[in-house]
Amino acid sequence: MVSGKGRGERILVTGGAGFIGSHTVVELLRQGYKVWVMDNLQNSCVEALHRVCHLVGPRLSPNLQFHHGDLCNPADLDRLFNASSSFDAVIHFAGLKGVGDSVVNPLHYYHNNIVGTVNLFQAMAKFNCKKMVFSSSATVYGQPEEVPCAEESKLHAMNPYGRSKLFAEEMGRDIEKAGGEGEWRMIFLRYFNPVGAHESGKLGEDPRGIPNNLMPYIQQVAVGRLPHLNVYGHDYPTNDGTAVRDYIHVMDLAHGHVAALRKLFANDTIGCTAYNLGTGRGTSVLEMVAAFEKASGKKIPIKMCPRRPGDATAVYASTEKAEKELGWKAKYGIEEMCRDQWNWVSNNPWGYQGNH
Numbered sequence: 285m286v287s288g289k290g291r292g293e294r295i296l297v298t299g300g301a302g303f304i305g306s307h308t309v310v311e312l313l314r315q316g317y318k319v320w321v322m323d324n325l326q327n328s329c330v331e332a333l334h335r336v337c338h339l340v341g342p343r344l345s346p347n348l349q350f351h352h353g354d355l356c357n358p359a360d361l362d363r364l365f366n367a368s369s370s371f372d373a374v375i376h377f378a379g380l381k382g383v384g385d386s387v388v389n390p391l392h393y394y395h396n397n398i399v400g401t402v403n404l405f406q407a408m409a410k411f412n413c414k415k416m417v418f419s420s421s422a423t424v425y426g427q428p429e430e431v432p433c434a435e436e437s438k439l440h441a442m443n444p445y446g447r448s449k450l451f452a453e454e455m456g457r458d459i460e461k462a463g464g465e466g467e468w469r470m471i472f473l474r475y476f477n478p479v480g481a482h483e484s485g486k487l488g489e490d491p492r493g494i495p496n497n498l499m500p501y502i503q504q505v506a507v508g509r510l511p512h513l514n515v516y517g518h519d520y521p522t523n524d525g526t527a528v529r530d531y532i533h534v535m536d537l538a539h540g541h542v543a544a545l546r547k548l549f550a551n552d553t554i555g556c557t558a559y560n561l562g563t564g565r566g567t568s569v570l571e572m573v574a575a576f577e578k579a580s581g582k583k584i585p586i587k588m589c590p591r592r593p594g595d596a597t598a599v600y601a602s603t604e605k606a607e608k609e610l611g612w613k614a615k616y617g618i619e620e621m622c623r624d625q626w627n628w629v630s631n632n633p634w635g636y637q638g639n640h
């Protein structure tokens with residue numbers, strides 16, 4: 285069990301204006317860390333960070349600094365590492381995350397996610413900051429041969445996005461191996477399906493364009509921005525024929541990052557290791573729709589459609605390793621995920637920017 289508050293350690297959070305990043309920054313500030321966010325705002329807006337400051341209040345908000353910068357531009361990283369006299373650790377969220385988009389624009393994904401990560405590793409080496417928590421994904425398990433997915437399961441990427449995550453993990457493993465004993469410490473957090481929102485209703489997911497993922501799509505149907513939900517596949521070998529995933533509340537993820545950071549600071553022999561962040565429970569698409577209807581009091585019209593190419597039948601996490609070694613366990617179930625997601629979207633039907 286790794287516990288205790290941060291002691292003012294200085295954390296660089298790449299992609300900290302985004303969905304998972306902004307929720308995590310709230311928790312980092314509350315736990316006493318000093319946070320520098322670097323984001324190029326290609327999929328986010330600075331209003332999310334204004335709201336973070338509002339949520340943590342005037343005592344803690346001076347501990348957050350925002351730097352508009354692009355990981356693909358090494359000069360931006362140099363400037364930030366120089367200006368801040370380096371960092372104690374990095375949480376690396378920045379990346380593009382659309383599976384379908386990555387199939388259509390593979391070079392764009394490799395450039396942003398791989399070149400960006402190489403540049404970050406180079407800056408970290410140069411400024412002697414060698415602790416990283418990295419946003420990996422359950423996508424590295426591909427179509428899992430068995431569930432629950434355990435960290436030592438076979439890894440297999442199925443699209444350029446997934447490959448960019450797998451390459452980044454492999455790069456990390458190579459860099460750690462090449463360094464001296466205890467020189468680099470890295471934790472790869474493999475998220476399952478992040479959903480929900482901050483319980484205040486002030487922070488949440490605000491995707492650009494038509495959402496690809498289930499919950500952002502449902503939330504837009506609920507507020508009348510989209511007419512109905514397409515349910516992709518109703519002939520899967522599951523209880524109700526729809527595919528099963530391990531949905532996890534974004535605040536549970538935020539706490540998971542704090543636990544990982546504590547582990548990095550506390551354990552000088554950790555080397556490079558991966559943890560699943562999931563609940564260990566599978567929920568079908570129709571169960572998720574029903575839970576959201578209950579939480580919101582809104583009917584979500586659905587249309588049954590063929591399977592989406594590349595989708596697995598059922599994916600859920602083995603959570604033992606994170607529970608045992610990080611002392612972390614997800615607290616929230618799908619009721620709270622849907623409650624908080626509805627609270628966010630009913631207060632912000634058009635996201636952070638109002639009508640866009």
Ligand SMILES: NC(=O)c1ccc[n+]([C@@H]2O[C@H](COP(=O)([O-])OP(=O)(O)OC[C@H]3O[C@@H](n4cnc5c(N)ncnc54)[C@H](O)[C@@H]3O)[C@@H](O)[C@H]2O)c1
Pocket residue numbers: 298299300301302303304305322323324325326327328329353354355356376377378379380381396400419420421422475476477478
């Ligand atoms: N949300 C999910 O379903 C999910 C699941 C598994 C893993 N992940 C990973 O977690 C991370 C965070 O995801 P999210 O849902 O918060 O996404 P997000 O798009 O909301 O946040 C990513 C942030 O990174 C920024 N960014 C992207 N490229 C950048 C660059 N080159 N330089 C600087 N900033 C850059 C974006 O502007 C955005 O603010 C991503 O790496 C994603 O691949 C997400």
Ligand SMILES: O=c1ccn([C@@H]2O[C@H](COP(=O)(O)OP(=O)(O)O[C@H]3O[C@H](CO)[C@@H](O)[C@H](O)[C@H]3O)[C@@H](O)[C@H]2O)c(=O)[nH]1
Pocket residue numbers: 381383421422423475476477478496497498499501513514515516517527528529569592595
């Ligand atoms: O409009 C929609 C969207 C999704 N689904 C279904 O809902 C389930 C969940 O889909 P989605 O929310 O897109 O998540 P995944 O396909 O499981 O992939 C997400 O979760 C992975 C594991 O974290 C990440 O790697 C991916 O980037 C992220 O998109 C799947 O069965 C989909 O077929 C629908 O039926 N209708």
